[in-house]
Amino acid sequence: MKVVQLSASEKLKAEVCFTPALLPLYDIGNSIVVVIDIFRATSSICYGIENGAAAIIPVSKVEECAAYHGTDCLLAAERDGEVVAGFDFGNSPFAYTPEKVAGRTVVLTTTNGTHAIQLSRGAKRIVIGSFFNLTALSDWLIKEQENILLVCAGWKNKFNLEDSVFAGAVVARLKDAGYSLDDSSIAALDLYGLASDDLRKYLKKTSHSERLKKLGIEKDIDFCLNVDITRAIPVLEDEKLIKLEP
């Protein structure tokens, strides 16, 4: 992959939107949007696409997901960190193994991640990021030569640390390729700088991590912090997330 170094006058922008509530402030129509929900929606989406899911359909509401009952689709619904009663599974990455999802279409609704995807409609393209595809995603973004908006799903529209740290990991790569940063992307980059030596240790202090620990899903959290286990990039085409063919 060739890293194109841009001159100052024609710099592309690398911005970070810390929560979906701030999306109206950004010019998403002129950007590729990367949606980030590390614990756990976008990690699971990357893992599911890597493991051969034909498509993942993100929907905002549990009822929209339920409307697919009786179809061939697997139905995944999570709210407040737990699987909603009556659904096949939630957003634990361990539900997205090849045995479960290969060749299947999954309909997914989650507390934060799918909400952020819906609000990002109108972007030039919407792709899905997680530590699982950090390098593949960054390489592809740089190749596209567009403004990049990293959208953190956060927790119920509030800032969260794990999504911001991942955004900073992407910013680090975009900065090296010459993109201009805003204050949000500088902050994300600096937080990533503090976290990068030991992601697990740094993110132990997040409130979200505490919340998920109470739900007994420490194994999910630990798994979601594996870096570069796939080169698959989920991209939204019409209503479906499918594997990007570079």
Place this chain on the structure above:
Amino acid sequence: MKVVQLSASEKLKAEVCFTPALLPLYDIGNSIVVVIDIFRATSSICYGIENGAAAIIPVSKVEECAAYHGTDCLLAAERDGEVVAGFDFGNSPFAYTPEKVAGRTVVLTTTNGTHAIQLSRGAKRIVIGSFFNLTALSDWLIKEQENILLVCAGWKNKFNLEDSVFAGAVVARLKDAGYSLDDSSIAALDLYGLASDDLRKYLKKTSHSERLKKLGIEKDIDFCLNVDITRAIPVLEDEKLIKLEP
């Protein structure tokens, strides 16, 4: 001043709201709100109150400020970093010297800071923070034994680095006094940790700093990063910011 160490079960909260756009997510009715607009509104307000201004009346709109024409008040209006034509001054701290403001009432409208003050109405109390009164403010907050919400004015509802770094400086002191942190306050604290050795150097990279430099007000910026030059804390009483009498 006595620092009260709280037990885990009764911990007070220290939260950071990174932009006024996120204020609806917080329970401001149960918090003391600290409004922060380092470059330059809240620095100038602290300086003006320190220098003997009788009161500073924050208003949202230029027209509201203009309505005070013909009164004894000094009228200060800033938009996009510049003094609005027809007004006595804007929000440069150097306009708030004893010679200019002692005994006077100033009516002030700014791009970000006064907007944040207006949106914070409904809080238990609203006080004004800047590096100028960092220690005095933090000491008083801890003495009050209430939940604290640090509200960054940002830039046109977007995150900015200098307000967040100052919020982190207050969080550092609240954390030592036993307050519980959320992800925003952890991030602010960590950014302050990176900046505290040399605030000027760290904040040189902010987009806001670049913007203000274009406007030729580097001296203002440099001045606004002086720490602990006053113990005055401006507090909102009815419609006016006055000096808090502890």
